[in-house]
Amino acid sequence: xxxxxxxxxxxxxxxxxxxxxxxxxxxxxxxxxxxxxxxxxxxxxxxxxxxxxxxxxxxxxxxxxxxxxxxxxxxxxxxxxxxxxxxxxxxxxxxxxxxxxxxxxxxxxxxxxxxxxxxx
Amino acid sequence: xxxxxxxxxxxxxxxxxxxxxxxxxxxxxxxxxxxxxxxxxxxxxxxxxxxxxxxxxxxxxxxxxxxxxxxxxxxxxxxxxxxxxxxxxxxxxxxxxxxxxxxxxxxxxxxxxxxxxxxxxxxxxxxxxxxxxxxxxxxxxxxxxxxxxxxxxxxxxxxxxxxxxxxxxxxxxxxxxxxxxxxxxxxxxxxxxxxxxxxxxxxxxxxxxxxxxxxxxxxxxxxxxxxxxxxxxxxxxxxxxxxxxxxxxxxxxxxxxxxxxxxxxxxxxxxxxxxxxxxxxxxxxxxxxxxxxxxxxxxxxxxxxxxxxxxxxxxxxxxxxxxxxxxxxxxxxxxxxxxxxxxxxxxxxxxxxxxxxxxxxxxxxxxxxxxxxxxxxxxxxxxxxxxxxxxxxxxxxxxxxxxxxxxxxxxxxxxxxxxxxxxxxxxxxxxxxxxxxxxxxxxxxxxxxxxxxxxxxxxxxxxxxxxxxxxxxxxxxxxxxxxxxxxxxxxxxxxxxxxxxxxxxxxxxxxxxxxxxxxxxxxxxxxxxxxxxxxxxxxxxxxxxxxxxxxxxxxxxxxxxxxxxxxxxxxxxxxxxxxxxxxxxxxxxxxxxxxxxxxxxxx
Numbered sequence: 001x002x003x004x005x006x007x008x009x010x011x012x013x014x015x016x017x018x019x020x021x022x023x024x025x026x027x028x029x030x031x032x033x034x035x036x037x038x039x040x041x042x043x044x045x046x047x048x049x050x051x052x053x054x055x056x057x058x059x060x061x062x063x064x065x066x067x068x069x070x071x072x073x074x075x076x077x078x079x080x081x082x083x084x085x086x087x088x089x090x091x092x093x094x095x096x097x098x099x100x101x102x103x104x105x106x107x108x109x110x111x112x113x114x115x116x117x118x119x120x
Numbered sequence: 121x122x123x124x125x126x127x128x129x130x131x132x133x134x135x136x137x138x139x140x141x142x143x144x145x146x147x148x149x150x151x152x153x154x155x156x157x158x159x160x161x162x163x164x165x166x167x168x169x170x171x172x173x174x175x176x177x178x179x180x181x182x183x184x185x186x187x188x189x190x191x192x193x194x195x196x197x198x199x200x201x202x203x204x205x206x207x208x209x210x211x212x213x214x215x216x217x218x219x220x221x222x223x224x225x226x227x228x229x230x231x232x233x234x235x236x237x238x239x240x241x242x243x244x245x246x247x248x249x250x251x252x253x254x255x256x257x258x259x260x261x262x263x264x265x266x267x268x269x270x271x272x273x274x275x276x277x278x279x280x281x282x283x284x285x286x287x288x289x290x291x292x293x294x295x296x297x298x299x300x301x302x303x304x305x306x307x308x309x310x311x312x313x314x315x316x317x318x319x320x321x322x323x324x325x326x327x328x329x330x331x332x333x334x335x336x337x338x339x340x341x342x343x344x345x346x347x348x349x350x351x352x353x354x355x356x357x358x359x360x361x362x363x364x365x366x367x368x369x370x371x372x373x374x375x376x377x378x379x380x381x382x383x384x385x386x387x388x389x390x391x392x393x394x395x396x397x398x399x400x401x402x403x404x405x406x407x408x409x410x411x412x413x414x415x416x417x418x419x420x421x422x423x424x425x426x427x428x429x430x431x432x433x434x435x436x437x438x439x440x441x442x443x444x445x446x447x448x449x450x451x452x453x454x455x456x457x458x459x460x461x462x463x464x465x466x467x468x469x470x471x472x473x474x475x476x477x478x479x480x481x482x483x484x485x486x487x488x489x490x491x492x493x494x495x496x497x498x499x500x501x502x503x504x505x506x507x508x509x510x511x512x513x514x515x516x517x518x519x520x521x522x523x524x525x526x527x528x529x530x531x532x533x534x535x536x537x538x539x540x541x542x543x544x545x546x547x548x549x550x551x552x553x554x555x556x557x558x559x560x561x562x563x564x565x566x567x568x569x570x571x572x573x574x575x576x577x578x579x580x581x582x583x584x585x586x587x588x589x590x591x592x593x594x595x596x597x598x599x600x601x602x603x604x605x606x607x608x609x610x611x612x613x614x615x616x617x618x619x620x621x622x623x624x625x626x627x628x629x630x631x632x633x634x635x636x637x638x639x640x641x642x643x644x645x646x647x648x649x650x651x652x653x654x655x656x657x658x659x660x661x662x663x664x665x666x667x668x669x670x671x672x673x674x675x676x677x678x679x680x681x682x683x684x685x686x687x688x689x690x691x692x693x694x695x696x697x698x699x700x701x702x703x704x705x706x707x708x709x710x711x712x713x714x715x716x717x718x719x720x721x722x723x
Contacts (some may be wrong), residue, residue: 015599020613030612035620037637042616059658064487066659111654 138481218381397430621687
């Protein structure tokens with residue numbers, strides 16, 4: 001049976017515990033970052049950041065809205081990255097769980113050409 | 121302003137009857153580094169462990185001290201709990217001096233250093249004395265004043281005046297490294313600095329106390345790296361070496377050192393027992409007999425005759441002969457009544473006597489019936505109290521054998537304003553020491569007349585509405601970094617998430633100053649300059665104060681130069697001004713100006 005992540009973004013306070021815990025669990029090194037005028041760092045998902053909290057803010061009717069979105073691979077039912085991949089079996093989908101899995105071949109894909117490709 | 125707000129909130133909650141009830145109190149957020157536990161154990165200069173006044177020269181003997189600090193009431197309905205103070209103070213002295221603490225030397229009171237009455241020995245004035253060359257050396261354990269103290273330029277210059285400095289730390293910090301900070305020639309610094317590598321929290325056993333006073337044991341998860349050791353071990357071993365030197369060479373006044381009952385080695389479990397308290401000789405209390413060395417079962421058994429010892433009366437009862445170290449309990453069982461207010465009496469242990477809600481008899485009427493039965497904290501069932509541990513063992517007031525609920529005040533009643541405060545009695549709106557307005561909107565008194573202000577030539581304050589510094593700066597912590605950042609800036613995944621010092625400002629201010637999001641700006645106060653990355657955000661909005669637009673900017677204070685290119689202390693901007701009662705620095709408001717940086721050196 002396919003499984004999915006459910007993230008209740010209404011409860012998210014942008015503590016980024018998930019972002020840091022994910023990379024520590026996987027033993028990934030830190031990537032160099034700079035303060036660029038936002039709390040969102042690194043700017044995007046990377047090979048060493050499978051989880052990233054995105055920040056967005058705006059004013060609506062005088063009210064400030066500050067929204068947080070913990071982003072990650074969504075293991076789509078019909079993964080765009082897989083259909084956009086140029087090498088056969090570089091991205092596979094596990095039949096049992098629905099997990100979209102990157103392989104050693106994924107690294108050979110041209111990431112510039114495939115915006116849907118999450119760098120997992 | 122924070123103090124005035126908290127005082128106002130406390131008064132309102134008291135008037136509403138929201139003290140001693142479930143969900144009551146004001147629950148002011150305390151700081152992160154075990155503030156409750158370290159305050160209980162007297163990390164501050166003005167108290168001894170267990171909230172007893174620090175001895176001063178006006179109280180030369182124990183009798184003088186106890187007379188001045190033990191309140192008396194003639195009202196039989198007032199428990200006047202501080203009337204027990206002599207038992208707690210003598211037990212504390214016995215824990216320090218053991219058999220050497222005798223009635224003849226005030227159980228060791230004669231060995232204690234005495235303050236000068238009225239002198240302020242807090243952080244701000246400690247560094248003021250150091251700056252003026254009156255301090256020769258010292259120990260800094262797990263704190264980073266060259267980063268976290270206000271007016272950091274002065275703090276750093278003060279450290280230059282020391283002959284020696286010992287720093288117990290996990291990492292190199294702005295304090296341990298002050299002698300080669302940017303702009304300073306190490307050859308011109310005379311201070312000899314010793315860095316003692318400390319074990320990290322996860323590398324040692326010990327306790328923390330939360331704001332609900334739960335005393336919780338934490339276990340060592342890994343061995344300390346390299347030569348690093350728990351700070352407790354550093355303190356115990358250094359003192360033993362000092363004692364050996366005094367024993368060999370003598371000294372002007374060796375008794376306070378040599379007559380200590382000092383442990384041979386640092387052992388957290390043994391220390392926990394001594395905090396609880398031990399009988400110093402075979403003792404009979406009522407018809408119960410206790411052997412020398414046995415744990416004192418609770419602070420009601422502590423004595424003023426030297427037969428008991430306890431490092432801290434509040435924690436007495438937290439370590440028992442039958443159940444062991446109660447701070448290790450993780451049992452979630454509770455009665456339905458306790459479940460209704462999320463009270464877990466068997467999870468850890470709370471001081472005093474495992475009471476989870478202080479003044480809980482204020483939640484019941486004279487017959488012991490809860491004012492709010494659905495959220496009852498305690499209730500009298502006709503023969504005993506049920507629910508939480510009641511605030512005193514007496515039956516309800518209506519029985520004629522009860523006591524007023526506010527047992528820690530002399531009169532037994534709550535106080536709208538406490539006697540003995542420097543300012544007050546009622547809260548008042550004051551402008552900060554530095555304010556963007558010239559005059560108070562509705563009072564002739566602009567600032568708090570009792571605020572404490574350091575007065576060296578490095579302690580400049582901008583005049584009210586100083587046109588050179590029209591912007592208000594506030595400072596704060598962030599989730600990713602802990603306090604001054606000495607620990608977390610050395611945790612790569614956290615530094616990745618928050619890598620550099622920023623300054624949050626409104627789009628209106630940014631436009632006025634020609635600053636774009638992500639530009640490096642210079643923030644300047646009368647005390648110093650700081651480089652930071654502009655974070656232009658709608659979350660900050662200009663205020664209109666007395667008809668004038670006032671901009672506020674906000675900065676974290678966790679970035680320091682020992683982490684390359686992350687920025688340096690925001691506290692170079694903040695003033696050495698303290699609250700009248702506690703001398704807590706005014707980090708939350710000062711005056712600055714900002715401009716786009718012409719040259720970037722710190723980031």
